[in-house]
Amino acid sequence: MKAWRFFLPLAIFLAFLGVAAWQLTQPKDEFVHSAFIGKPMPQFAMRAAAADRPGLALADLKDGKPKLLNIWASWCVPCAAEAPQLAALKAQGAPIVGVAIRDRPEDVAAFLSRYGNPFDRIGADDLSQLQLAIGSSGVPETFVVDGNGVIRYQHIGDIRASQVPMILEKLREAGQ
Amino acid sequence: MIAELGLAALWLAAALAALQLVAGFLAVRQNAPVGEGELALLVRPAAVVQGVLCAFAFAMLIWLFARTDLSVKLVAMNSHSMKPLVFKIAGAWGNHEGSMLLWVTVMSAAGALIALIERRLPERTMQATLAAQGFVALGFYAFLLFSSNPFERLPVPALEGNGLNPLLQDIGLAFHPPTLYLGYVGLSVAFSFAVGALLTRSVTPDFARAMRPWVLGAWIFLTVGITAGSYWAYYELGWGGWWFWDPVENASLMPWLAATALLHSASVLAARDALRAWTIMLGVVAFSMSMVGTFLVRSGILTSVHAFAVDPERGAFILILLAIYIGGALAVFGLRASTISEGERFALVSREGALVVNNVLLSAILGVVLLGTLYPLLTEAMGVRVSVGPPYFDPASAIFALPMLLVMAAGPLLRWRRDRLQRVGSPLLLAGLVALAGLVVASAWASPGLLPLLGLALGAGLAVASLLPLRGRNLRRLPLATLGMVVAHFGIAVALIGMASDSAFSEERLAALKVGDTAAVGPWKVTLQAVSPVAGPNWNALEGVMAASYAGGEPVLLTPQARTFWAPPQETTESALDTRWNGQLYAVLGKAADGERWQVRLWWKPFVTLIWFGGLLIALGGVLALLGRVAGDLKRRAIRRKGAARRAEVAA
Numbered sequence: 001m002k003a004w005r006f007f008l009p010l011a012i013f014l015a016f017l018g019v020a021a022w023q024l025t026q027p028k029d030e031f032v033h034s035a036f037i038g039k040p041m042p043q044f045a046m047r048a049a050a051a052d053r054p055g056l057a058l059a060d061l062k063d064g065k066p067k068l069l070n071i072w073a074s075w076c077v078p079c080a081a082e083a084p085q086l087a088a089l090k091a092q093g094a095p096i097v098g099v100a101i102r103d104r105p106e107d108v109a110a111f112l113s114r115y116g117n118p119f120d121r122i123g124a125d126d127l128s129q130l131q132l133a134i135g136s137s138g139v140p141e142t143f144v145v146d147g148n149g150v151i152r153y154q155h156i157g158d159i160r161a162s163q164v165p166m167i168l169e170k171l172r173e174a175g176q
Numbered sequence: 177m178i179a180e181l182g183l184a185a186l187w188l189a190a191a192l193a194a195l196q197l198v199a200g201f202l203a204v205r206q207n208a209p210v211g212e213g214e215l216a217l218l219v220r221p222a223a224v225v226q227g228v229l230c231a232f233a234f235a236m237l238i239w240l241f242a243r244t245d246l247s248v249k250l251v252a253m254n255s256h257s258m259k260p261l262v263f264k265i266a267g268a269w270g271n272h273e274g275s276m277l278l279w280v281t282v283m284s285a286a287g288a289l290i291a292l293i294e295r296r297l298p299e300r301t302m303q304a305t306l307a308a309q310g311f312v313a314l315g316f317y318a319f320l321l322f323s324s325n326p327f328e329r330l331p332v333p334a335l336e337g338n339g340l341n342p343l344l345q346d347i348g349l350a351f352h353p354p355t356l357y358l359g360y361v362g363l364s365v366a367f368s369f370a371v372g373a374l375l376t377r378s379v380t381p382d383f384a385r386a387m388r389p390w391v392l393g394a395w396i397f398l399t400v401g402i403t404a405g406s407y408w409a410y411y412e413l414g415w416g417g418w419w420f421w422d423p424v425e426n427a428s429l430m431p432w433l434a435a436t437a438l439l440h441s442a443s444v445l446a447a448r449d450a451l452r453a454w455t456i457m458l459g460v461v462a463f464s465m466s467m468v469g470t471f472l473v474r475s476g477i478l479t480s481v482h483a484f485a486v487d488p489e490r491g492a493f494i495l496i497l498l499a500i501y502i503g504g505a506l507a508v509f510g511l512r513a514s515t516i517s518e519g520e521r522f523a524l525v526s527r528e529g530a531l532v533v534n535n536v537l538l539s540a541i542l543g544v545v546l547l548g549t550l551y552p553l554l555t556e557a558m559g560v561r562v563s564v565g566p567p568y569f570d571p572a573s574a575i576f577a578l579p580m581l582l583v584m585a586a587g588p589l590l591r592w593r594r595d596r597l598q599r600v601g602s603p604l605l606l607a608g609l610v611a612l613a614g615l616v617v618a619s620a621w622a623s624p625g626l627l628p629l630l631g632l633a634l635g636a637g638l639a640v641a642s643l644l645p646l647r648g649r650n651l652r653r654l655p656l657a658t659l660g661m662v663v664a665h666f667g668i669a670v671a672l673i674g675m676a677s678d679s680a681f682s683e684e685r686l687a688a689l690k691v692g693d694t695a696a697v698g699p700w701k702v703t704l705q706a707v708s709p710v711a712g713p714n715w716n717a718l719e720g721v722m723a724a725s726y727a728g729g730e731p732v733l734l735t736p737q738a739r740t741f742w743a744p745p746q747e748t749t750e751s752a753l754d755t756r757w758n759g760q761l762y763a764v765l766g767k768a769a770d771g772e773r774w775q776v777r778l779w780w781k782p783f784v785t786l787i788w789f790g791g792l793l794i795a796l797g798g799v800l801a802l803l804g805r806v807a808g809d810l811k812r813r814a815i816r817r818k819g820a821a822r823r824a825e826v827a828a
Contacts, residue, residue: 007510009457010503013464016550017499019557020471024491 034154036135041149044130046123049100050108056097056123064147066174068094068167070119071131073101074111076139082158083115089164090118094171098122101131101139142167146174179248179327182236186277186327189229189284190317193310196222196287200307204300204375216299219306220291226313227288234281237326241268247333250274250326256337258714266350272474272490273326275353280316282354282361286390287313290365296386298378305372312364315497323493352408356401356428360466362394363431366438370459371505374512379452384445387459389805391442395435396798402428403791411751416684416762416779418787421569426549427469430542434462437538440531448592450519450528453509454535460509464502465542471498472549523594530587537580544572574627581634581672584665585641603644611637618680631676639669656804664797671790677783685778688769698780699727700761702734707765707774715741717750720765720774724754736765760784 045057061067070086072079090096098119100108108122125131134143134151144153144167152174159167196219203216240248241264244257254271255264269278287309294302320326369387373379405428410418419425438458445455471494522528548564555562585607589600614636618629642665645658685697689704696702706721717739723731734752741748754761759782766775 006453006513009461010506010510013502013506016468017495017503019550019553020495021492023553023557024495 034135034151034156036151036154039134039151041145041151042130042133044123044133046099046125046130049098049103049105049122049124050112050117051105053098053117053119053122056099056121058149060097060121061145062147062149065095066144066146066152066171068096068171069099069143069145070096071099071101071125071136071139071141071143073139074103074107076101078158079140080111080115082140083118085159085161085164086118087116088161089159089167092164092168094168095120099125099130101125101128144170144174178236178239178243178245179329182233182240183325183327185229185233185236186317186321189226189233189280190314190321192222192226192229193284193313193317196226196310197307197314200303200310203303204307216303219303223284223291223306223309224288226310227284227286230281230284234277237274237277238265238268240327241265241274244337246335246337247329249328249330252330252334252337254337256714260713262350269353273320273324275357276316276320276324277326278354279357279361280313280320282357283309283313283316283364286361286365287368290390294386296382297372298376301372301376301378301383303372304375305368308368308371308375309365312368312501315500319490319493319497323490352401352404355397355404359394359396359398359401359428359435360431360470362390362397363435363463363466365390366394366435366459367463367501367505370456371508374456374505374508374516377512377515379445379456379516381446381449384442384455385809388439388442388446389802389809391435391439391462392798392802392805395432395439396795396802398428398432398435399791399795399798402432403788403795406791407788411753411762412748416682416751416764416777416781418678418784421548421564421566423549424469424473426545427473430465430469430545430549431462433538433542433545434458434465437535437542438462440538441535444528444531445519448520448522448528450522451532451535452516452519453513456513456516457509458535460502460505461542464498464505465546467494467498467502468546471495522592525590525597526595527587527590527592530583530590533583534580534587537576537583540576541573541580544576545569548572570627574630578630578634581638581668584668585638588642588645588661588665603647604641607637607641607644610640621681625679628676628680631672632680635669635673635676638672639666642666642669656807657801658804660797660799660801660804662797663800664794667790667793667795667797669790670786670793671788674783674786674788674790678781678787681782682784683780687776687778688773689776690773693773695776695778697761697778698782700778700780701725701728702761702763702776702778703731704774704776710737712739715739718765720763720776722752722763722776724761724763726756726761734761734763736763738765738767755785758782 041058041061043058046055048055061069068089072082086096096118098121100122103124103126105124112119123130135154136143136156138156140158142155142159143151144155146152153170155163155167199215199218199222203219237250240251241255242261244251244255244259244264246252246257250271250273251267254274255267259267267274269275287306290302290309291306297305366387369383369390373383402425405425406418409420409425410416438455438461441451441455441458444451471491474490474494548569551564552562586597586600586604589603591599611633615629615633618632642662645662646654683698685695687693687695689695691704691706694701694703702722702724704720705723707718708721710717710719717737719735719737722734722736724734725731732754734754736752737750739748739750749764749766752763759780762779762781764777766777769775
């Protein structure tokens with residue numbers, strides 16, 4: 001019987017204790033980083049979702065100017081909550097294009113007349129094809145797309161008032 | 177006033193725990209003979225009164241919840257005046273503070289019980305044991321009083337409570353956590369016994385006999401708790417699975433594995449005075465597993481589907497307690513274990529040999545589960561995020577579980593000390609043939625994967641082998657403990673067949689049905705007849721009415737619901753089950769797919785109920801063994817009393 005063997009459990013326990021204590025003091029990064037940053041937008045062309053705005057195609061994104069691409073739907077409650085932030089972004093000069101997910105023209109029109117229309121163009125994504133192709137799993141989500149149609153940032157969930165400057169900064173970075 | 181009474185009782189109980197620790201420690205240090213050291217006389221009464229005070233505090237908390245006293249923060253945060261009374265009461269422990277109070281209540285009650293009745297061990301060992309028990313309790317009192325006070329008042333009473341998490345508004349919750357806690361806390365008693373025996377260097381068969389009922393009791397509650405928790409997850413979460421290798425599930429499985437190993441090694445120590453250091457070590461490990469589990473769950477250091485009130489500060493507190501108790505106990509173990517002499521020797525082919533193999537393999541499974549649970553923690557420290565799931569746990573635990581089950585088939589047939597395999601050859605051959613037949617039948621029926629196939633074959637063989645110890649015995653004179661072992665081992669075989677059958681033969685169907693449409697799954701045809709709203713006391717729901725007919729027979733009505741609770745707002749699914757002797761139909765109503773179609777998820781799970789039936793059999797085996805041990809102990813006490821009375825008569 002070697003005496004040191006009886007200290008083995010203690011050594012293992014101390015190792016666990018060290019890792020756990022260190023881990024407990026670390027700030028927890030719960031943010032999911034998008035795998036689509038740096039990827040080009042796929043080829044697409046969508047009909048107009050509203051009567052007073054044109055539809056959206058890949059060519060519209062490749063006009064040299066960075067844009068915000070907002071994925072939303074008239075049936076989505078957080079999208080309504082997000083509307084003031086989109087209006088604020090628009091007022092500060094951010095070009096915004098919209099993609100309406102699984103929506104009807106009359107519902108889109110009702111939503112826009114109620115909450116305002118910050119969009120230059122709105123495409124209708126009736127089967128979530130574009131949404132799934134660019135790695136978006138819910139509404140609302142906002143992508144920063146640079147002038148060459150490359151995704152530079154993905155924001156999951158509604159934009160909060162405090163996040164407006166951050167989004168503007170991402171848009172400015174995409175323009176450089 | 178009620179809250180203040182509870183808080184005062186809690187402070188007094190903490191003071192008594194401190195007294196119990198100091199008095200017990202000094203008594204052991206002074207090495208005073210029984211009755212001479214005055215401090216030593218205080219230890220047992222302190223433990224008893226502490227238990228009474230703590231139970232009083234817990235009763236006050238239940239009273240507060242039953243009355244929905246919204247001036248108490250915990251009640252306002254976790255209850256609601258419109259909730260049914262049973263869930264109001266269950267709400268008392270359906271939250272962090274209340275469950276911690278339940279924990280110390282059960283622990284102090286256990287301490288009071290050993291102080292009252294346990295007289296077999298040397299008094300010094302008992303004092304050291306009760307001092308250790310007081311030490312552990314003191315840490316939890318500090319945790320409660322300084323970091324999680326359940327009796328805290330709000331400055332202004334709330335108008336209405338927040339409600340209880342709807343997933344937990346289920347009769348299962350009323351019993352599942354308390355059951356597991358009884359198990360965890362029973363292991364704290366085993367821990368105290370182990371520390372007491374180690375400090376006074378008296379690791380004897382008597383120590384194993386004194387500890388065994390507590391381990392057995394803890395193990396029964398853990399078994400029932402895990403079985404009930406598994407069934408709750410199965411029908412309440414609506415995913416159709418019964419075990420997810422979630423950190424919280426693992427947190428309950430690991431103490432069970434350790435307790436199972438401890439139970440068997442304590443039997444060796446009690447019967448043959450062997451495996452002394454190993455038994456002590458398992459006593460420490462079993463309790464550390466319940467504390468590590470509590471830490472992982474409460475600190476939020478691992479992400480789990482169980483959304484507990486997670487708080488890094490509380491995590492740090494539990495980690496410090498863990499460091500003191502487990503680190504301390506393992507340090508004492510390191511220092512003292514080499515001074516415990518080795519104990520009796522035995523041959524490899526013997527009852528002890530089989531039990532040692534069982535212990536080593538159980539510990540290996542424990543290691544596999546522990547590693548898988550902690551691995552994300554390790555890699556995250558190196559900056560990589562992973563989640564470990566069934567692809568690791570299933571095969572890695574099976575590698576050790578399958579040989580363990582083989583040894584389990586043979587072990588109970590062997591004799592103590594030394595035996596020959598040839599002696600038990602023919603009964604084992606019978607079990608092997610049954611296993612082979614199971615293998616052939618199962619692979620002819622369907623083509624399941626390797627693991628389920630092996631599981632079915634082993635389950636069949638084991639079911640036969642577990643009954644073989646009854647061969648040639650007079651059933652009426654069979655000791656209850658032996659019967660308990662047979663029943664528990666048979667339960668393992670039954671549960672194993674259920675698990676293997678579920679993964680081998682389950683059929684799943686996801687369909688979008690209009691009202692009037694029919695979907696088929698396995699031998700079932702299920703017709704969606706209607707979807708209509710229904711209202712409950714604090715929820716409303718969409719209820720699907722489905723007519724399910726088995727192999728063209730008379731249809732049964734199933735009514736799965738998609739419930740929406742309004743306090744707090746949350747959606748849950750209530751699955752609907754139809755249980756037949758040969759399996760379960762499991763139906764879940766999902767969202768509306770479009771205007772008129774509904775997502776419906778159906779499973780046909782042959783023999784899945786055997787999993788929980790087996791779990792209950794295992795627990796029943798434990799109950800029989802416990803009854804046998806306690807009855808035997810009472811009989812011995814009565815004989816001793818009679819003997820003493822006779823001696824007194826003779827002397828007079």
